[in-house]
Each structure stands twice: as C-alpha cells, then as structure tokens.
Amino acid sequence: MNNYFQTSLSRRFASLMAVFIILFLIGASIILFIQFHVQKDYEKQNILAEDKEKIIINIDDSFNQAILDVRGYIAFGNESLKESALDEKVEIQGLIKMYSEMPLSSKEQVFLQEMISFHDLYFNELLPPTFNDYEQGNMQAIVNRANNAGTAQIQTFQRNLNRYRLELDNRVEVNSDALTSIYHKLQWTMFAFVLFMLIILLSITRISLNRIGKPLKELAFAADKVSRGDESNIVFTKDKRYDEISILKNSFIKMFNSIKENEQHMKDTNEELSEQQEELQAQQFELENLLGQMENRENQLRHHNELINSLSNSLDKQEVLNSIVKGFSGVLRADKGIIVILDSEKTYAKWGVSQVGVQQFISHLDNGTLERLQEEQHPHVIKRRLPREEKGIHNEDQPCWDLYLPVLSPSGNVEAVMVYSRFSGGYSAEEMQEYSSLSKQVSISLEKIKVFESSEADRMMNNDILNTIHEGIQLLDTNGKIIHINETFSSIYQSDHLNQYIDKSFLEWFNDVSDIVEEPVELYNFANELLTNEINAPNQAQYKLINGQPRMIQVYAEPLYRNETLTGWILVHRDFTKEYEADQMKNELVSTVSHELRTPLASVLGYTELLINRELKPERQKKYLNTIYQEANRLTVLINDFLDVQRMESGKQTYEKKYESLTPLLKEVIEGIKINTSIHDIQFVSDADDDMVLGDRDKLLQVFQNLIQNAVKYSPAGGNITIKLHSAPKELHVSIIDEGLGVPEEAMPNLFTKFFRVDNSDRRKIGGTGLGLAIAKEIIKAHEGDIVLSSKLGQGSTFTVILPKVKGIAEITTESYSGKGRGKIVIVEDDKQLASLLSNELTESGFFITTFSNGEEALAYVEKNPPDAIILDIMLSMSNMDGLDVLQTVKNHSELKDIPVFVSTALDEKEKVLKLGAEGFLVKPYSPSKLTELVLNNLNG
Known part of the structure; x- marks a missing residue:
C-alpha cells in the first residue's frame, strides 16, 4: 500500500486533498446542522406566538363588534344588530377553542380561563337581562347595570387582551434577537473553522512543493548546462524515491549520455549536407532563370489572349x-x-x-x-x-x-x-x-x-422613320411573331410596355389586349386569315378600344416580299376616332338641322299660304302673323347659334365687357321666361350683397336664358325652378335648380359638347340642336368662369355658373372727387361703376379726380383745365368720338401733348395705342392698384 502512494505524485497529492476535503465537509456539516436546528426551533416559537396573536386579535375584534352591535340595537332598535351580536358569540367560542388547543404555558392557561369566564359573563349573564329590560322599556335598569359592573368588567377584559398581545409581540422580538445572536456566534465559529482548514491546506501544499520543487530545480539547472554546452559537472542529489520525478531524472541522464554518443556522428553528417546544399543552390539558380522566362512568356500569352478577347467581345x-x-x-x-x-x-x-x-x-x-x-x-x-x-x-x-x-x-x-x-x-x-x-x-x-455601326445607323434611321409615322406599325413574320412595333402603336394602346411582346407571337399579344377591344373576334379573324394565307383574305378591318376614352382604330395589312418570297406582314393601326366622330357629328347635324329648320319653316310656309289664299278675319290674321313671327325668331336663334359656334371655333368672337350687376340681369331673364309658362314656379333667391361682375351683358343674358329655358323645357310636368345667387369670397355662383328629368351619369362628360343630345326618346320629343350648352360654356370660359353640373336621373338637375367677383364698385354720384393734392386726373370712361371704382382708388392716393363719359366734353374740359394725367377708355358708347380719337387729338395739340395718357380698355390694342403716344396700357379686368402704381411711377419719374 505504501508503494502505491510512493510511486505517484498525483496519487499522493490526491490522497492528502481527499483527507482535507473530508475533514472540511464534516466540520462544515456539523456547524450547518446546529444552525438549522436552532433556526427551526426559534421559527416554530415565533409562528406559534404569531398564531396566538392572530386569535387574540380576532377575539378582541369580535367582542368589540358584539359590544357595538348591542349598543346600536339599544340605541336604534335594529333587530339585525341584535342578531349580529348573538352571531359573534358563536365566533368567539370557536376562537377560544382554537386557542385552547395550542401549547399553552401555565400563565396562558389562566388567561384562557379568564376569557371563558368573561365570555360566559357577557353573553349569558349581562346580555339576556339587558335585552329583556330594553324590550320592556326599562332603560334605567340597563344604565344601572352598566354603571355597576358591566362597563368596568368589559374594560378590564380589553386591557388584559391588549396586555397579552403586547407580551406576544415582545416574545417574537426576544426570539428574533436571540436567533440573531446565535447566528453571529455560528458565523464566527464557521470563520474560525475555515481559517483553521486553510492553515492545514497551506502546510500540506508547502510540504508537497518542497518534495517536488528541489529535484525539479536540479533537473532545470542540469538542462541549462547542457544547453550552454557545459557538460562537465552535472550532479544530482541521491534520494530514495520512485515517483515520476525519479523517472524523469533517470531519463534525462540516459538522454544526456545518448546525445554525447551521437554528437560526433551528427558533425560528420552535417559536413556531407553542406556539400549537397551548395550543389542544390546552383541547380535552384538555373531553375529560377528558367521560371522567369516561363513567367514572361506566360504574361505575354495572357496579354495576347486578353487583347484578342477584348477585340471580339x-x-x-x-x-x-x-x-x-x-x-x-x-x-x-x-x-x-x-x-x-x-x-x-x-x-x-x-x-x-x-x-x-x-x-x-x-x-x-x-x-x-x-x-x-x-x-x-x-x-x-x-x-x-x-x-x-x-x-x-x-x-x-x-x-x-x-x-x-x-x-x-x-x-x-x-x-x-x-x-x-x-x-x-x-x-x-x-x-x-x-x-x-x-x-x-x-x-x-x-x-x-x-x-x-453602319447597320446600326440604318436600323436607327428606319426606327426613327417608323416612329415619325402617325399610324401604329406592327411588323409580323410569316409565323405571326412580332418583329417590331413603333412608338405610335404604343401610344394608341396607352402603354409603355408593349416592347415586351417583340419576338413573341401575335396571339400572345392579342390575348393580353383583347379585354380592351370591344369586339376582339373581328380583329383576331382578320389577323388569322392573313397568317394562314387564306385566299381573298380582307386586307383591312376596324375595331374599337375601350380603355379610357373610346377610340376607333382602322387596321390594314401590307405584305412584305424578298426575292418574290413572302417574308412577313406590316399591320398599320390608324386612330380615326376624330374622323369617325366628325362623320357621326355630321350625320347628327344634318338630322338635327333638317328637323329644327323644317319645323319652323313648315309653320311659316303653311300660315303664309293661308294668308295668301284665304280671306281671314283680322284677329285670325294677327294670330297667324304672330305664329309666323315666333317661328321666324326661332329660326333666327337657331342660325345665331350656328354663327356663334363658327365664331368661337375661329376665335373671332368678341365681347364688350362692362361692370354689370347680376341681380337685375337675372330678374330680367326670369320675368321674360315666366310669361311663357304657367306650370312652373320660378323663384329667385340671393344672399349676395355685392353681385358685380365684369362681362358682356348680352352674352350673359344669352347664357342665363339658355340655362333657365332648359330648366323649363326639361321639366315637362312643371314644378319648382329656383335661381339662387350665392356670394363666395372671390366668386359669384348662380345655380339654376329644377325638378325635371335629370341627366344620366354616362351623358354628363359630353353634355357641353356641340350637337350632343342625350339618347332618350323623352328628350328627343322636346327638340333642340345640342348647341346651347356648348355656347354657354364657351361664353362663361371667356369671362374666366365655369359651369358645373350636378344631377340625379328623374330627380332634377343643378347648373351652377361661376363668375369672378369684382369688389369695391359704388354708384357714382358726382363728377369730381377731392384728394390730398398730388395732382389732377381726368377719367374718360362710359362705364359709371368702373369710373367710380377708379375714382375712389386714385382719390385715396391723393389725386383730384374729374370724370366724363363723353369724349367731346372731356376734350373741352381738358383744353380749359389741363390735368396732370388722363385715364382713357377706347370704347365710348355715349360719344361720337372713341378713345383713339381723343388720344390722337390730345397728342396733336401743342399745349396738351405732354399730358400723360393711360389707356384702360377691354380691347387688345396695345401696339396701336402706344404708337399714338399713350404712356401706359391696361387690359380690363385689372386691379385698380395697378393703375395707381402706373400713374405714380410715371408722374414721379
């Protein structure tokens, strides 16, 4: 067993560490065991004290609640409070029983008996007679009982309960302090034990290091000598050990001896290797030269290949x-x-x-x-x-x-x-x-x-030529594959993505666009007969595009031959919508004009023939003549409509614009139309205080007459027609509201188009040329306004005329205005409202103003009282001289030619006016401040 540990350092060190760990675990376990049992005992005592305290608190609360319920019952006679007090008796009995079942000290046994005695005293001896006296109305007996013994006993019992609760709290605190003290002692014991075990570990480690370190130091010293070549005095301490260090020392000695034996052999081998290295260096130099030549050649070949590739790619x-x-x-x-x-x-x-x-x-x-x-x-x-x-x-x-x-x-x-x-x-x-x-x-x-480049230039030129053609070009080969399309073809189909169909079949393109062609089968049959080389195949067809605004397209085919061999087809798609619409309009115009002209002419001819061939009574003759007169007027209106349309299309329509009030103009139209209808109630409503516009009175009358007459005409069953004048911040809105037939939603976009009539039998019976609304729209546009329509079919329509408002015009009451002394200005203007507006504006700028509506009177005044400036209108309806005559006379007068003249007119005669010598030119309508600025700049300059 001893040899087992002697031959291994690791086993020896592991055994010492195992003994150390076992001793450490035993000591730590004993300390922790003591700490656990002490803590458990004190916790048990604290829990018991806390449980007792909870029961005592509940008993105290129940007694207090019972006492309060008894007092409430006696005070208010509430039977529920009496029952509640008696219920507390059962609750207190249960709590006392729970308390009695806990481990109790002798003192606590005495306190238990006191609680039982008080419970019996209160609930069995005091409450029954008290309830009996209360029910009999003997309140004095209740008071005496409370004063004699009841109240004192209750207070004594409550004091005892509170004292006992405090004792339980103190007991918990004392236990906690004692437990804390024991914890501190155990911690110091644990610290001392750990310190003792560390000292033992340090001692074991030191002994082990001494056993290992000394022989390792000798080995390191010997290895250092060997590395420095000092091999003469290597000595090791002799000891009796059989572990790894002993094995390492013996191996080192054997290695040292082996190195000495092989050293000479290595020297001999090194000399041979040196000679071989010289030979290899010479061979390497030759190979490097050859490699450089190969790399140069490789680079040349690579550059050659790159050059050839770049030329061909x-x-x-x-x-x-x-x-x-x-x-x-x-x-x-x-x-x-x-x-x-x-x-x-x-x-x-x-x-x-x-x-x-x-x-x-x-x-x-x-x-x-x-x-x-x-x-x-x-x-x-x-x-x-x-x-x-x-x-x-x-x-x-x-x-x-x-x-x-x-x-x-x-x-x-x-x-x-x-x-x-x-x-x-x-x-x-x-x-x-x-x-x-x-x-x-x-x-x-x-x-x-x-x-x-030559072929590309030819291709681009051909492409440009095709793109300049106003027809859509679609080039197909004999198999129906699309080879080319031009820009016009894409614009016809309103798409920028049709180039994606190049090199694809005609059928594939047709399938994608067939949903926007009204009858696609005709177009498909036309192309299919061409591509299948059917005999007598048609070379043209028509179809209708329905994406957006409908358009009529005519397509015709021309074959392509090369060396008398069919190579493909050119399909030319031409948008002939305008020609188609013009043809339709021509047919409509012929039909409308034939009907509208023949009807009044038939009446005129018929009544005229009666007047010529028959002897009629005077009243009958007058009736026939009135009918002829009315039909002649109808023809005149029809012819005037055609002439108005022609003048508007040629740009020759002229307007004599003046400042007009809409209210009297609308009332005049309404009164004239009311005479011719008895089934319509026409009302005028206005919320506009300022209803002044700049316009041509006759043309505005024509617009409102047309719109109100339409409201009457398309309300054949009668009803209410309301003309509403509304003032917006910068505009005036005139709404004509009827309760008639209304306009279909699909007809609204074309309602203001010339010759357009709603395709409805009810409206066809009413008649008309389809020009009135188109003319009205053009007139209002010339007045910088618009006409807006809102309608519901069968419920009526509302036509709203929007005109720009003119502010600041007041009725002129005198011909002279006093200013602040900037100078004298003569205004020659036959429009009194405009003259008033300009006079007010210039007066506020400090000028003395004199106004005239007659050119002769103005010249006579200017010759006697030369002003500082003249404001002159060209069209003077109340004078034999127009504005140009007045301007020419002033500039030819030796004493008046230096007076600056500023022309204010609705006519575009700027070049002519400036040539005659005018210093400024303003086209109506304009802001009055512009005139003030023009006059001030000229006079101050």
Missing part, C-alpha cells in the same frame, strides 16, 4: 479602342500608348498619356508620320531622350523607344495609328514582326465595328 468603338491600347501596352510592356483612328472625328484612346499630349500628337499627324507609315506599311521605332517632364523622380539621362504601328484596312490603306513608348529597352525584329501581326487583328475588329 464588344462592338462599342470607344470600349474596343480602350481595350486595344491597354492590351497592347501589356503585350509590349510599354509605359504609355495611344491609338488614333483616321476618321473625321479622330477618335482615340490613350493609356498613360496626358490630354495635352493627345492633342499634340493628333495635330502633328500630317507632318510626315502618316506618309511614312503609308509608304512603308510596317512598324518602325524611334529612339529619343526623355524630356524633363517625363523623367519623374530621375535626374540622369534616360532613353525612350517609340514604336509606331500602322493599322491597315483590307484595301491596304492606313486606317489607324498606334504609338507605344517603352523606357526599359528597345524592340527586337521578332517583337516588331509579332506586333505587326497583332495589328491585323485590330484591323479586323475595326472593320467589324464599321459594319456594325
């Missing part, structure tokens, strides 16, 4: 030239290079050459360089000295070799020149022959690019 001229110059520079091991194509643009690519150098080379190409290359047609080298700017960091003289390589076309002409500079050495004849061969590859690549 692209058709972009600039990209190919960049690849050429970089590839050749790699093959030639050149430090810089350039290639220039001898075209009109002198296209080039460079590598390592500055832009200045490029321009210099190109500009001097004609100084003998091209002539020599063209004559010799093979490369040549020029040796030169490097200039200072090319030396970089070097100061010594350096040579440079420039290789000029011609690129010959198939016809033998020089089409490009390459120049490469090398600083490291010249070019051999073999290299120049190799590089000349490579230049032929460049020539082939450039020729290929020429062919590609």
Whole structure:
C-alpha cells in the first residue's frame, strides 16, 4: 500500500486533498446542522406566538363588534344588530377553542380561563337581562347595570387582551434577537473553522512543493548546462524515491549520455549536407532563370489572349479602342500608348498619356508620320531622350523607344495609328514582326465595328422613320411573331410596355389586349386569315378600344416580299376616332338641322299660304302673323347659334365687357321666361350683397336664358325652378335648380359638347340642336368662369355658373372727387361703376379726380383745365368720338401733348395705342392698384 502512494505524485497529492476535503465537509456539516436546528426551533416559537396573536386579535375584534352591535340595537332598535351580536358569540367560542388547543404555558392557561369566564359573563349573564329590560322599556335598569359592573368588567377584559398581545409581540422580538445572536456566534465559529482548514491546506501544499520543487530545480539547472554546452559537472542529489520525478531524472541522464554518443556522428553528417546544399543552390539558380522566362512568356500569352478577347467581345468603338491600347501596352510592356483612328472625328484612346499630349500628337499627324507609315506599311521605332517632364523622380539621362504601328484596312490603306513608348529597352525584329501581326487583328475588329455601326445607323434611321409615322406599325413574320412595333402603336394602346411582346407571337399579344377591344373576334379573324394565307383574305378591318376614352382604330395589312418570297406582314393601326366622330357629328347635324329648320319653316310656309289664299278675319290674321313671327325668331336663334359656334371655333368672337350687376340681369331673364309658362314656379333667391361682375351683358343674358329655358323645357310636368345667387369670397355662383328629368351619369362628360343630345326618346320629343350648352360654356370660359353640373336621373338637375367677383364698385354720384393734392386726373370712361371704382382708388392716393363719359366734353374740359394725367377708355358708347380719337387729338395739340395718357380698355390694342403716344396700357379686368402704381411711377419719374 505504501508503494502505491510512493510511486505517484498525483496519487499522493490526491490522497492528502481527499483527507482535507473530508475533514472540511464534516466540520462544515456539523456547524450547518446546529444552525438549522436552532433556526427551526426559534421559527416554530415565533409562528406559534404569531398564531396566538392572530386569535387574540380576532377575539378582541369580535367582542368589540358584539359590544357595538348591542349598543346600536339599544340605541336604534335594529333587530339585525341584535342578531349580529348573538352571531359573534358563536365566533368567539370557536376562537377560544382554537386557542385552547395550542401549547399553552401555565400563565396562558389562566388567561384562557379568564376569557371563558368573561365570555360566559357577557353573553349569558349581562346580555339576556339587558335585552329583556330594553324590550320592556326599562332603560334605567340597563344604565344601572352598566354603571355597576358591566362597563368596568368589559374594560378590564380589553386591557388584559391588549396586555397579552403586547407580551406576544415582545416574545417574537426576544426570539428574533436571540436567533440573531446565535447566528453571529455560528458565523464566527464557521470563520474560525475555515481559517483553521486553510492553515492545514497551506502546510500540506508547502510540504508537497518542497518534495517536488528541489529535484525539479536540479533537473532545470542540469538542462541549462547542457544547453550552454557545459557538460562537465552535472550532479544530482541521491534520494530514495520512485515517483515520476525519479523517472524523469533517470531519463534525462540516459538522454544526456545518448546525445554525447551521437554528437560526433551528427558533425560528420552535417559536413556531407553542406556539400549537397551548395550543389542544390546552383541547380535552384538555373531553375529560377528558367521560371522567369516561363513567367514572361506566360504574361505575354495572357496579354495576347486578353487583347484578342477584348477585340471580339464588344462592338462599342470607344470600349474596343480602350481595350486595344491597354492590351497592347501589356503585350509590349510599354509605359504609355495611344491609338488614333483616321476618321473625321479622330477618335482615340490613350493609356498613360496626358490630354495635352493627345492633342499634340493628333495635330502633328500630317507632318510626315502618316506618309511614312503609308509608304512603308510596317512598324518602325524611334529612339529619343526623355524630356524633363517625363523623367519623374530621375535626374540622369534616360532613353525612350517609340514604336509606331500602322493599322491597315483590307484595301491596304492606313486606317489607324498606334504609338507605344517603352523606357526599359528597345524592340527586337521578332517583337516588331509579332506586333505587326497583332495589328491585323485590330484591323479586323475595326472593320467589324464599321459594319456594325453602319447597320446600326440604318436600323436607327428606319426606327426613327417608323416612329415619325402617325399610324401604329406592327411588323409580323410569316409565323405571326412580332418583329417590331413603333412608338405610335404604343401610344394608341396607352402603354409603355408593349416592347415586351417583340419576338413573341401575335396571339400572345392579342390575348393580353383583347379585354380592351370591344369586339376582339373581328380583329383576331382578320389577323388569322392573313397568317394562314387564306385566299381573298380582307386586307383591312376596324375595331374599337375601350380603355379610357373610346377610340376607333382602322387596321390594314401590307405584305412584305424578298426575292418574290413572302417574308412577313406590316399591320398599320390608324386612330380615326376624330374622323369617325366628325362623320357621326355630321350625320347628327344634318338630322338635327333638317328637323329644327323644317319645323319652323313648315309653320311659316303653311300660315303664309293661308294668308295668301284665304280671306281671314283680322284677329285670325294677327294670330297667324304672330305664329309666323315666333317661328321666324326661332329660326333666327337657331342660325345665331350656328354663327356663334363658327365664331368661337375661329376665335373671332368678341365681347364688350362692362361692370354689370347680376341681380337685375337675372330678374330680367326670369320675368321674360315666366310669361311663357304657367306650370312652373320660378323663384329667385340671393344672399349676395355685392353681385358685380365684369362681362358682356348680352352674352350673359344669352347664357342665363339658355340655362333657365332648359330648366323649363326639361321639366315637362312643371314644378319648382329656383335661381339662387350665392356670394363666395372671390366668386359669384348662380345655380339654376329644377325638378325635371335629370341627366344620366354616362351623358354628363359630353353634355357641353356641340350637337350632343342625350339618347332618350323623352328628350328627343322636346327638340333642340345640342348647341346651347356648348355656347354657354364657351361664353362663361371667356369671362374666366365655369359651369358645373350636378344631377340625379328623374330627380332634377343643378347648373351652377361661376363668375369672378369684382369688389369695391359704388354708384357714382358726382363728377369730381377731392384728394390730398398730388395732382389732377381726368377719367374718360362710359362705364359709371368702373369710373367710380377708379375714382375712389386714385382719390385715396391723393389725386383730384374729374370724370366724363363723353369724349367731346372731356376734350373741352381738358383744353380749359389741363390735368396732370388722363385715364382713357377706347370704347365710348355715349360719344361720337372713341378713345383713339381723343388720344390722337390730345397728342396733336401743342399745349396738351405732354399730358400723360393711360389707356384702360377691354380691347387688345396695345401696339396701336402706344404708337399714338399713350404712356401706359391696361387690359380690363385689372386691379385698380395697378393703375395707381402706373400713374405714380410715371408722374414721379
């Protein structure tokens, strides 16, 4: 057993550590065991005391609740309080029983008896007679009983309960303090025990280290001597041990002896190896030379391959030239290079050459360089000295070799020149022959690019030609594959993604667009008959696109032949919507005009024939003449509508705009229409205090007459029609509201289109040309307004006219306005509201204003009282002279020609007015502040 531990350090150390750990665990377990049992005992005592305290608290609360319930019963006679007090008796009995079952001290046994006695006294002796006296009304007996003994006994019992509760609390605190004291003692005991065990561990460790460290130190000392070559005095201490250190020491001695025996053998082997190393170094030098040559050749081949690949992998001229110059520079091991194509643009690519150098080379190409290359047609080298700017960091003289390589076309002409500079050495004849061969590859690549650019230019030109055609072009081969489409074709289908169908079949495209074609079968049959080469196949067809605004498309086919062989078809898609609509409109116009003209003409001719051929009574003649007059007026209105449309389309419609109040204008229209209807109640409603607009009175009357007459006409059953004038911040809204037929939702977008009629038999019976709303819309647009429609079919419609409002116009009451003394101004304006507005504005700016509506009167006043400025309107309806006559007279008058004249008009006559000498020109409507600014700038300037 002793040898088992002597032969192993680890077993010896492990056994000592095991003994140490066992002793440590035994001691720690004893201390923890004592601590656990002490803690458990004190916790048990505390829990018992806390349980007792809870029971005592509940007993105290129950007694207090019973006493309060008895007092409440006596005070208020509430039977529920009496029952509650008696219920507390049972609760207290249960709590006393629980308390009696706990471990009790002798003192607590006495206290238990006191609680039982008080319980019996209170509930059995005091409460029954008290309840009996209360029920008999003997309150004095209750008071006497309480004063004699009851109250004192209750208070005594409550004091005892509280004292006992305090004792239990003190007991818990004393136990906690005692437990804390015991914990502190056990902790110090544990600390002392751990310290003792650490001292023992330290002693064991020290003894073990001494047993191990000394022999290891001797071994390390001996190994150091061996490493330093001092092998003469290696001595080990003799001891009787059989562990790993003894084995290590013996092995070291054997190793030392073995090293000494093999040392001489190693020296001999080393000498042989030295000789072999010299031979290997010589062979390595030869191999390195061969490897360098192979690497150079490999680099040359790699550059060759890269150059060939770059020439064949692209058709972009600039990209190919960049690849050429970089590839050749790699093959030639050149430090810089350039290639220039001898075209009109002198296209080039460079590598390592500055832009200045490029321009210099190109500009001097004609100084003998091209002539020599063209004559010799093979490369040549020029040796030169490097200039200072090319030396970089070097100061010594350096040579440079420039290789000029011609690129010959198939016809033998020089089409490009390459120049490469090398600083490291010249070019051999073999290299120049190799590089000349490579230049032929460049020539082939450039020729290929020429062919590609030519074909690409032709393709782009053909594509541009097709894109300029206003018809959609769809090119198909004989198998129905789409080869090309133009931009117009994409615009017809309102899509930018139709190019995705190129190289796909016509059927695949057709399947994707068939949902936007109204009758796709016709288009499919047309294309299918073409592609299947059916005899007598139609070469054109029509179809309707229904995506967005409907459009009519005409498609016709033309065959493509090459060498009398059919190679494909061109499908031409033409949008002829306007022609189709114009044809439809023409038919509609002919039908409408025929009906609308013939009806009144028939009446006129019929009544005229009666008047001519028959003798009629005067009243009958008058009736017939009135009918003829009304029908003639109807024809006049119809003809005027056609003329208005023609003038609006040609841009020749003129407007005489003046400041007008809408209220009297609307009332005038309403009164005129009321006369012709008895089944409609037409009402006018207004919330507008300021209803002034700038407009042509006759045209506005025409608009409102048309809209209100339509409201009457399309309310054939009668009903209410309301004309509502509403004032917005910057606009006036006139709404014509009826309860008539209404407008279908699908007809609303086209309702203001010329000749448009709702396709409905009820409306067809009413009649009309379909021009009234179109004319009204154009008139309101010319007044910078709009007409808005809202309608529900069968419930009526609301047409709202929106016109810009004019603010600040008041009725003129005098011809003179006093200002602050800036100067005198004469206003010549026949529109009194505008004259008032301008007068108010200029008066506030400090001018003295005099107004005239007649040109002759204004001239007479100006000759006698020359003003500082004149504000002049061109159209003067109340004068024989217009504004241009007044302007010309003033400027031709020697004493008046220097007076500045500012023209304020609705006519665009600026050039003519300024030519006659006016200093300023304003087109109505305009802000009055602009006129003030114009006058002040002129007078102050």
